[in-house]
Amino acid sequence: MDKKRRDFLKIAGVSTLAGLGGTTVVDQLVSGTSPVQSRGAKEVDTGHGAAVHEPAAHENAQGHEAVEEVAKSGNRFGMVIDLRKFRENPALGDKVVEVCHATHNVPHFPDKKDVIKWTWLTEYENAFTEHSHKFKDSPTLDNEVLVMCNHCDNPPCVRACPTRATFKNKDGIVAMDYHRCIGCRFCMAACPYGMRSFNWRDPRAGLNMNEINRKFPTRMRGVVEKCNFCAERVGLGEQPACVEACGSSKAMIFGNLNDPESEIRKVLKANFTIQRKPSLGTHPSVFYIV
Ligand code: SF4
Ligand code: SF4
Ligand code: SF4
Numbered sequence: 001m002d003k004k005r006r007d008f009l010k011i012a013g014v015s016t017l018a019g020l021g022g023t024t025v026v027d028q029l030v031s032g033t034s035p036v037q038s039r040g041a042k043e044v045d046t047g048h049g050a051a052v053h054e055p056a057a058h059e060n061a062q063g064h065e066a067v068e069e070v071a072k073s074g075n076r077f078g079m080v081i082d083l084r085k086f087r088e089n090p091a092l093g094d095k096v097v098e099v100c101h102a103t104h105n106v107p108h109f110p111d112k113k114d115v116i117k118w119t120w121l122t123e124y125e126n127a128f129t130e131h132s133h134k135f136k137d138s139p140t141l142d143n144e145v146l147v148m149c150n151h152c153d154n155p156p157c158v159r160a161c162p163t164r165a166t167f168k169n170k171d172g173i174v175a176m177d178y179h180r181c182i183g184c185r186f187c188m189a190a191c192p193y194g195m196r197s198f199n200w201r202d203p204r205a206g207l208n209m210n211e212i213n214r215k216f217p218t219r220m221r222g223v224v225e226k227c228n229f230c231a232e233r234v235g236l237g238e239q240p241a242c243v244e245a246c247g248s249s250k251a252m253i254f255g256n257l258n259d260p261e262s263e264i265r266k267v268l269k270a271n272f273t274i275q276r277k278p279s280l281g282t283h284p285s286v287f288y289i290v
Contacts, residue, residue: 072170073170073171074258075170075171075172075256075258075259076153076171076172076256076257076258076285077151077171077172077173077229077234077254077255077256077257077285078151078172078254078255078256078257078264078285078286078287079148079151079229079240079243079252079253079254079264079285079286079287080252080253080254080264080267080268080271080273080286080287080288080289081145081146081251081252081286081287081288081289082250082251082252082253082271082288082289083143083145083146083288083289083290084289084290085246085249085250085251086143086146086251087139087143089249089251090143092246092249092251093121093144093146094121095245096119096146096242096245096246096252097119097120097121097146099241099242099244099245100118100119100148100227100241100242100245101117101118101119102213103213103216103230103241104118104213104216104228104241105203105207105212105213105216105217105218105219106118106203106225107199107201107203107204107205107206107207108206108207109201109205109206113200114200114201114206115197116197116199116203116206116225117197118148118149118197118225118226118227118228119146119147119148119227119242120146120147121144121145121146121147122144122145122147123141123144123145124136124140124141124143124144124145125141126145127145127147127276127288128145128274128276128288128290129277130276130277130278130279131274131290140290145288147193147195147276148195148227148242148286149174149193149195149196149226149227149228149229149286150193150195150275150276150282150284150285150286151172151173151174151229151284151285151286152174152282152283152284152285153172153282153283153284153285154281154282154283155168155174155282156190156191156192156282157174157187157188157190157191157196158174158187159190160186160187160189160190161186161187162182162184162186163180163181163182164177164180165177165178165179165180165181165182165224166181166187166224169231171231171234172257172285173228173229173231173234174229175228175229175231176224176225176226176228178217178219178220178223178225181222181223181224182222183198183222183223183224185198185224187224188224192277192280192282193276193277195226195227196224196225196226197224197225197226198223198224199219199220199221199222199223199224199225200221201221202220202221203218203219203220203221204218204220215232216232229254230242234254239254240252240254253267257285267289268287271289272289273287273288273289274287274288274290275287275288276288
């Protein structure tokens, strides 16, 4: 095991609890419930040689035990981001960020320390620390990379969360139940990609409340948030808002990684792709064509 991975596992060692989701994110957004800690958890093979805990029984939000089998759909949703298409259309990155943030009522605060981000553009060197060297070609170095939560198949943030406000849902999406978040920020320390934001301020102060998306909840001060792979849309059979914003360009392709006939699997088969920090063993579900 290399040093980088050992160091990471030490950080991820703050984690003590784990679990996979049961009800849909849409349900949870409406009801404020999510899978919660349980007794009798068992180890489940993720298919990558890494094991996660799966609850044998759930407790409800009041702490009462409810017998509920974890329903898995067999899906594992993922995303391919084709950076060549973003280079061809330099305005596309900003458009995607804007659409995502408008769809999810992500507040805008000018002060850097208050900033909340679900997706953003960053330098190649920041995005791909393991694929970086000083002799990289200029098209790569001169263009920014769209980053978002990787919806890791082996997510350290889920293991770190003591309340299961962060959980992996039945479709493999790493989702959040804002009502359960106690703001401890263990998940932020555990995420090796820095993909989570903390609401130091009331996020509603950074929104024009006349223009918010009323189909998606606003959050509150003291809560963590991040990209949710548009679980609320995917649950309704729609594509993520960012994918839709790319139109027919195919700059972003979303789909079921477990379906060999899906478009995303065909794209992955036909193109060389890379993931962010693959050596950490988190198994990101976001892939990049560079
Ligand atoms: S990218 Fe970070 S926040 Fe997203 S699932 Fe992976 S560890 Fe969790
Ligand atoms: S900040 Fe919220 S989501 Fe993150 S670990 Fe704490 S309770 Fe879980
Ligand atoms: S998948 Fe949805 S939440 Fe994630 S970056 Fe795209 S639009 Fe935002």
